[in-house]
Amino acid sequence: MGACSDEGSPGTSGERTPSAAAPGAGAQPAPAPTPSGSFDALAAATGLPGQPVDIATGLDVPWGLAVLPDGTALVTLRDQARVVRVGPGVISQVAGTGEGGTVADVVPAGEGGLLGVAVSPQFATDSSVFLYFTARADNRVVRYVLADGRLTDPAPVLTGIPKNTTHNGGRIAFGPDGMLYVGTGDAQDRPAAQDPASLGGKVLRIAPDGSVPADNPFAGSPTWSYGHRNPQGLGWDSTGRLIAAEFGQDTFDELNVIRPGGNYGWPEVEGAGDGGGRFVAPLQTWRTDDASPSGITVTPDAVYVAALRGERLWRVPLNPDGPTGTPDAWLEGTLGRLRTVEVGPDGSLWVLTSNTFRGEPRPGDDRLVSVPLS
Secondary structure: OOOOOOOOOOOOOOOOOOOOOOOOOOOOOOOOOOOOHHHHHHHHHHOOOOOOEEEEOOOOOEEEEEEOOOOOEEEEEOOOOEEEEEEOOEEEEEEOOOHHHOOOOOOOEOOEOEEEEEEOOOHHHHOEEEEEEEOOOOEEEEEEEEEOOEEEEEEEEEEEEOOOOOOOOOOEEEOOOOOEEEEEOOOOOHHHHOOOOOOOOEEEEEOOOOOOOOOOOOOOOOEEEEOOOOEEEEEEOOOOOEEEEEOOOOOEEEEEEEOOOOEOOOOOOOOOOOOOOOOOOOOEEEEHHHOOEEEEEEOOOEEEEEEOOOOEEEEEEOOOOOOOOOOEEEOOOOOOOEEEEEEOOOOOEEEEEOOOOOOOOOOOOOOEEEEOOO
């Protein structure tokens, strides 16, 4: 992995038409997917994941994924600045407030654009959806109301996050405490990661209205942890621990347990090591060629890590009282680069591929797939 990019060598990306529906069209049913029985029988016998099944295809540079209470999901298309709603047999554009139904004020460039998405824990009553995107002068988090297939009433809740063509972070997720957590990159300003007053190179924690919780470790600051290079995976285990995946520079990627006020060492430390007790050491490390981790999801027994350059899904067994178990590599040579993973409404893993930006697109790429767990 080179110093300028977390995701490998640039490729080409042409605009894709999700499933059979053109952007801006109404809901167009897609054929219901049919899993492969023989592969699933093998999975049940061996403990491997089941056969990946397409939920949606033809997605252009998909990035964020958030499951809605109705069992469909919102997917962000980074470079098109669009949000689509997908599910088995369902795909439609969610209209934004910008030209042609795009999300207004998004300025895609390099690895920046329309990135993370999170659904309010009180969605049933407030219909709120949060988006992280690159704007003209910064990265920011904006709250919307989702109504009748449209994103309305935009309200910025966090602005001024440093931006660059790389290292924009972008993952957002609600924790079990109801607070919104935001992963931000150092935006190629390494010293900023060690400055708790900067919003770059951090995991941030804010209330849904954008205010700073009183129990944050730095008074009046959204900084929850610092010393990060480019964290893009956030999830919580059954004990309430926040776990984050982070891109390394040239040698080691990391999986970390995030502690309030913790310093994770970048740029002084990459990978294992605690700087003589000054930094929090990672739970797990990988060579960058084997991982380049973006999104993660956490189940009661494991963390699943979507690997871009590694082109696989890592399963890391969890031990709440000690080190993690030995990671297993899933889906090698199957789907290509993986951007995001979440637990779907049916209990399977829903996985977004990322071959249309840096990779070798296959027919139907990029796609959202369901991976049954045995």
